[in-house]
Amino acid sequence: MDFKNNPFFKTKMFILLKRSYRSIALIVISAVMLLWTFLGFFFSIYGLQCMVYILVLFGWLFVTITLILCGVFLCLHNVTADSCVAMSQWVANPTARTALDDILPCVDNATAHETSKRAIEVTIQIVTVINQVIKTVSNGNFPPSYAPLYYNQSGPMMPPLCNPYNSDFTNRTCNPNEVALSEATRVYKKYVCQISSSQMCITTGRVTPDSFSQMSAAIELSYTLYLYGPFLVDLQDCTFVRQTFxxxxxxxxxxxxRYLNWIYIGLLMVSLAVMFSLIFWVIYGRERRYRVYTN
Structure with missing residues (x-):
């Protein structure tokens, strides 16, 4: 299997790379802040006041940036927690009045069931009409006087189209001589004849190109309803959304x-540690200079 061309594999790798970049960025920020603290401690001990003041100046800038990041992650944590609570309440009580009702206008089960029933009914009717056309017109052997039913159709008989539903709207298994909806367009294309200017077949075939185009459009419509009808009903009554939530x-x-909580707490601790370190650097530097002057 070619994993490089697999969309799912690419998506997972993209997510993992984004997570790794975020982790590296946070680790780098923490490492820089800690390095800043040790440098300030080192310069304070050896009395390098000029370097201490430079570190204090840039240190406050870094502390400000870190506190801003801390606030951003705190906001993200609160938004995420509130969103999870809202989704949890909606999943637990889909009929109750929740914060997501205005965003997700779901219908009741009866309406969704009626929609599904109508989609199945349309599919059954389309397949029935197509089979009637195949049986009475395409597979018919009419004399030339029966135009437009006669257009010199000839050759093997077209197989009937499989109806995926029974009359009671339950699923139905196709017979061996029937063509499935997914294969109907490809199979029926073999029965298309070439026509003359008088719309008569001049080659072996059971349907004209125009009739095949209309038949293909009807087949595509019925196949779309059959394939995506249940999914659309799930969207309508929010079953799909409920499962996603x-x-x-x-x-x-x-x-x-949990991780957002850890991030903003970690950033806050680093910011406070560096901030107190900056204050202690200045205090220690002044105290050390005072002792030098008094001695």
């Missing part, structure tokens, strides 16, 4: 809240 709550919310 459940996956997010179980797989992502705990880790996001």
């Amino acid at each position: 459940t996956d997010i709550l179980e797989d992502h919310c705990p880790g996001l809240c």
Whole structure:
């Protein structure tokens, strides 16, 4: 298997790289702040006041930036926690009035069931009409006087189209001689004949190009309803959204809240440590200089 061309593999690698870059950035920030602290401590001990003041100047700048980052991650933590709580409440009580009701206008189960029923009904009707055309017109052997039903159709008979549903709207298994909706366009294309200027077949075939185009459009419509109808109904009654929220709550919310909490607490601790170090550098430098002057 070629993992390099796999979209899922590329997406996972992109997410992992983004996480690694964030981790590296946070580690670098923490390392720089700690290095700054040790340098200030070293310069203070050896009385390098000029270097201490330079470190203090840039140190306050770094502390300010770190505190801003801390506030950003704190906001992200609160937003993430509130979002997870809102999703949890909505999943637990989908019919109750929650903060997500205005964003997710879901319908009740009865309406969703009626929509699904109508989609199945349309699919059944389209397949029935196509099979009637195939049986009575395309596979018919009419004399020339029966135009426009006669257009010199000839050759092997076209197989009927498989109806994926029974009359009671339950799923149906195709018969061996029927063509599935997913293969119908490709199979029926073999039965297209070439026509003359009078719209008569001049080669072996059962359908004209125009009839095949109309038939293909109807088949595509019925196949789309059959394939995506259940998914659209799930969107309508928010089943798909509910499942997505459940996956997010179980797989992502705990880790996001925990790691964001660790990040902003860590940044806050580093900022406070460096800030107190800056203050102690200045105090120690003044005290050391005072002792030198008094001695």
